[in-house]
Amino acid sequence: MEGTGQTHLAGIDVVIVAMYMLGVLALGTYFVRYIKTAGDYFVAGRALPFWAIGMSVVVSDIGATDFVATAGAGYTYGIAAANFDWIGSMPAMVIAAFLFIPYYWRSGVFTIPEFLGRRYNTAVQMIHGGIWGIFLLTMLAVMLWLTASLMNVILGWNVHFCIWLIVLLTGIYTFSGGLSAVVLTDVVQLVVMFVGGSALVVLSVYQVGGLGSLYDQIMAKGPAYENHFTLLLPHDTPTPFPWTGIVFGLGLVMATAYMAGNQAVVQRTLGARSEWDAKGGMLFGAALKVFVPLLVILPGLCAIILVPDLANGDMAVPTMIREILPPGLTGLMFAALFAALMSSVDSYLNSSATIWTTDIYGRIMLRLRGTEIHERHGLVVGRVFTVVFIVAAGLGAPLLADRESMYVFIQTALSMFQGPVLAILLLGILWKRANRWGGLAGLVIGVLFTIILHNTEGVFPSEDPFLFVAWWSFVFSVFITIIASLLTPPEPEEKVRGLIFGQVLRDGRIQRVLEGRISG
Amino acid sequence: MNTTNVSSVDPLGPTALPAEEIGAGASQWLSQVFSAPLQVVFDPVNRLLTAMDGERVAIFSVMALFFMAVTWVWVGLKKEYVNLDRPGDSAWYDLRLWTAFAVLPYVLIYLVFGIGRGE
16 A cells, blocks of 8 residues: 555544544443453343444454555445345344354353353363464454554555554453443444444545445446446356355355344344343344445445545545545544554454453363353453463564465454354254264364365456355265264254253243353 | 545555565465366356346345345334334334435435446
């Protein structure tokens, strides 16, 4: 993005950004008075209402760089890029709300690996926990670096200053208030993000003469733009978005795995004050997600008319901010960018501390001492991990300066676990006969198959076939889990009671057993 | 879903790494070993998908996903399960209605923008 030119914040812009940051800090630290146990810290004392859960799920999913990169994808490919927010949310959030979330919530766990540990065994728990623990931690550093770089390019701010500013702000309130602070600040951040982001949307649409005019002008640009307003592109499209991959790979596998298997998403629902709030939170989030592409894709489409012939689509939003927004609205837009960043950083920080405390430290202590760590101990360890991780992320972020491929590698590596993890989660909930050996084989062999499929050229028509790989790795892992489970002894009846979907639907006594487990 | 590709945000740009060379070598080896057997399995699938590719099939598949989600919640699940712990008896608290209203905008969006591509 060199040569983009920098935007200079006016006094009013600086005041708006500073007020936003101080307000979020004050709100976040307010919740320290309610934190007494690990349960308060990791799952907000199970007191979150549906609206806070829904808003937090949405804002945690959007990073500051999404404003730039997704708008860039809109500039280059058109609205097909919005599939990741649209079919990437629905029906996955409905499936998560009614199939997965109630079982996580009822079993009283803090994390998804913990649920897998109860349903399968400790090996599955630790493998899954280790994968997510490392991913979340590394992503923290990556987010800090990328956003600091973005601010450096757009505003000219020092990269290290940006990193440590975010570390300090998010670190203080996440350390103090745990999930309660994260979720309630997310609520404010969503409002700021929508209001600030809308400034750019409204002004850019106004400048192109309205939505109808935008459509007509882009269509008039010739055959290269004829699919810019089409969501479902042909199977053999040169873009990364063929409809077959979008429906099967994204809609069925990747989106469901993300909404039901991503700790940073699910943790909010585990903090719900009731099962109804947990389910309702996901549905409310799904209703809000429909608006996200308007914020991030529309400016990219308007840029085709307002700032045509950009060498790189990712320059669309920085250029538009500089050329369209007046003082005041620029500050609001940057408050939105910081809101998007901070909401993602605090979520990943809190979730990584939860996984490391529950699924790694807790399991090791259980093995060494023979007892579970108690609530107060868990709270102290969780806070220590929070501080260590955010400082480590701040120190590690500059190390990523010449390691762009690391980000790609991490994203690719995680995508390889999506299909197999969804397979064992789904079978664990739906199929009573799925056992520990099936779960372990489905996860390990499924990931190996995914690695082979992803790295073998010429298997799929697309140059970047990650959507197809996700679908077929899921199918393969389902097959392996079933075969391995049938070849080995079933789990004891008592172990799986209440953890199978059909049991709860048919048998009211099972539900009472579950309620007893949670309260006991 | 967060699917950001932020390669151009890095002001220092990409740098070749030994890990990349190792990855390229591994990919080449995997292709040599597995390409033929995998193509035996996936070529017929790709031919089938290409043959059935079309505007109506695409739209029908997406609508089927949305329709099945709503039908599952309304017909496949018990009302008591869907609305367990609901804070009141008012229709406002019926999550079956919430599901229908949450899906509706997506249906409209795909009906308007899913179709009409320039084939």
